[in-house]
Amino acid sequence: MTRSSDPTEPCRSFWLTRIITSSNFVLPREAEKRSSMSKEYIITMTAGNRTGILSAVTKAMAELGADLREASQTVVRGYFTLIFSAEFPDAMDEKVIRDHLQDAGRPFDIEISLRDPSSHLPEYNATTAETKPYRLRLGGRNQPGALRKLSQVMSLHSIDITGLHALRIAEGTGFEMVLRLAVPATCSVERLLHDLNAAGQAFEMTADISEFIQ
Numbered sequence: 001m002t003r004s005s006d007p008t009e010p011c012r013s014f015w016l017t018r019i020i021t022s023s024n025f026v027l028p029r030e031a032e033k034r035s036s037m038s039k040e041y042i043i044t045m046t047a048g049n050r051t052g053i054l055s056a057v058t059k060a061m062a063e064l065g066a067d068l069r070e071a072s073q074t075v076v077r078g079y080f081t082l083i084f085s086a087e088f089p090d091a092m093d094e095k096v097i098r099d100h101l102q103d104a105g106r107p108f109d110i111e112i113s114l115r116d117p118s119s120h121l122p123e124y125n126a127t128t129a130e131t132k133p134y135r136l137r138l139g140g141r142n143q144p145g146a147l148r149k150l151s152q153v154m155s156l157h158s159i160d161i162t163g164l165h166a167l168r169i170a171e172g173t174g175f176e177m178v179l180r181l182a183v184p185a186t187c188s189v190e191r192l193l194h195d196l197n198a199a200g201q202a203f204e205m206t207a208d209i210s211e212f213i214q
Contacts (some may be wrong), residue, residue, distance in 0.1 A: 002105065038067070038087040039096065047110040049080040057082070060104035063091050064097060074165070085117070131182040133212035134189065138177040138196075140205030142168050146175065148193050149199045157195070158189050180212060 001064050004121060045051060054073070060069065071084035088097055094114060101112050138150065147166070163180030183189065189209060 019068040039090050040069070040085060040087050040117060041094070042083065042085055042103070042115045043082075043116075044113045045082045045101075045105065045110050047080050047105070047108045049075045049078055050108055052111065053080055053105075053108050054082070056104050056108065060101050061086060064092065064100055066097075072163070081092075091119055094148065114198070122214070128182050130185050131160065132185065133162075133185050134181045135212045136179045136196075136202070136207065136208050136209045138175075138205060140175060140200055142173055142175045143203045146200070146203050146205070147177075149202075149203075150196060152183070153192070153195045153199050157192050158184050158205055159187065159192070181209075 014040050039080065045053075045057065058068075066086045069085040069087060071082065073080070073082040075081075094116075098112065098114055100111075105112060151161065155196050160182040161179055164177065165179075166175060166177040168175050183192070193207060193209055197205065199205075200207065
């Protein structure tokens with residue numbers, strides 16, 4: 001773990017003490033063992049959170065013969081959100097997939113979106129090939145514009161934010177944030193941390209960063 005040694009770091013330390021959890025996992029890629037005759041879609045689902053949503057969705061996926069590759073699920077202010085990548089039999093029409101998932105989600109009033117990632121994946125894979133995953137933890141005094149300032153710093157370092165979970169704490173006066181980053185091999189992590197702390201001085205931010213073990 002790397003921590004800032006910048007003497008300008010605020011004296012009031014604010015370390016993250018709460019474990020922030022978000023279901024974010026990668027499943028074994030059985031598709032790589034199977035025939036290449038499959039079609040991938042990125043699917044997003046949103047609904048008011050209720051027991052049984054994930055069970056209904058995965059049952060519908062099994063009925064379609066889908067192979068789940070990667071998924072991320074969370075609940076924010078009572079709303080369930082799921083985004084995942086799945087492969088379907090190549091001959092299966094997109095409308096069949098959409099209609100079946102919508103039928104399964106109708107009792108839960110689920111909003112569903114399907115996207116074909118084939119045009120975007122080559123560029124994305126090329127961009128992330130030379131990066132290393134890190135986990136960044138931030139905390140400080142809550143004020144408008146904090147995330148904007150911090151994300152600008154990461155953008156200047158050509159860092160891709162691949163995951164984020166944030167919430168207000170202490171009756172709205174503070175914030176905690178956990179981010180997963182794709183950091184280019186050419187980026188200095190020490191310099192990044194220095195620049196983040198400099199940008200966060202106005203809201204008494206503290207930060208620590210560590211390699212993300214997959």
